Amino acid sequence: MKISAIEIKPGNIIEHKNDLYLCLKTQHVKPGKGGAFNQVELKSITKGTKLNERFRSDETIEKASLDERNYQFLYSDEQSLYFMDTKDYEQISITKELIGEDEDLLTENLDVAIEFYEDKPLKVNLPKHLEFEIIETDGVVKGQTASSSYKPAVIQNNIKIQVPPFINQGDKVVIESASREYVKKVS
Template sequence: MKINAGEIRVGMLLEYRNDLWQVLKTQHVKPGKGGAFAQVEMKSVNKNTKLNERFRSNETIEKASLEETNFTYSYEDQEKYYFMNPKTFEQTEIQKNLIGEKGKLLTENLGVTISFYNDNPISVDLPNQVTSKIETTDAALKGQTVSSSYKPAILENGLSIQVPPFIEAGDSVVIDTRNMEYIKKI
């Protein structure tokens, strides 16, 4: 699907120069002289390289068409995570490096959305919020300022996050999977 350069947004996947690119940053520039353009920073999905490109406003770019399918997380081994399609019971395996640190938030039967491009998995989207238990946390210091006095905590899955002073070891908390931040205590 062709889109105008002015419609490019962060997170989009574009087909450009015979490769698939994910948009990292975009800035619309209208200089005093000459036509407006979009300055776009992209990262290659396949080669892991970056590219800064300038597109004129009247140019069109091919937006990649992705097929999104819902899966549930099953299990993991040394190199891969395994997901099952709840409708067809087909299994899909995905390399751990594609998911990264967020893979530690996966729990059995957690519903995820996997995006496919030409039948190859491109990304795995976790739910926006997941629940996890605090394994260890530092003691809260008395007399610290009330505003933004967070302390480090380690979750049961090994991830380290910042939590408010009233959170103790053993508490269950909700975490935002997009930015890996504490949301609330349960």
């Protein structure tokens, strides 16, 4: 599917120079002289190399047509992660490199979306918000206010985050999967 170069957004996968690239960052630039362009930072999905490209606003780019399917995370071993298709219960395994550092956010039975290109898994999309239990946190320091300061906490899978002072050990919280920041306390 052809899209305008201005429409490229972070997270898009495009076909460029006979390879598939994941868009990491974009910056729309309109100089005082000359035409507008989109400065795009790309990462090759197959090679892992990064590339900075400048696309003029009148250019069109081929956006990779991906097939997104819903899966449920089952378990992992040293090299692979195992998922089950929620429609036909077929299991697949993917390498840990595909998900990268987001692997520690996976919990048993978590629903994810996996994007495929020609039946090859390319990208694992986690839900925007995830719920975790606070395993460990410091006590409240006298004089702290909920609006001005946060304290360190550890959630499941030994992930360190910052939480408001009113959060205690054993509380359930929602975090944003992309930034790993506290969103709210689950009542």
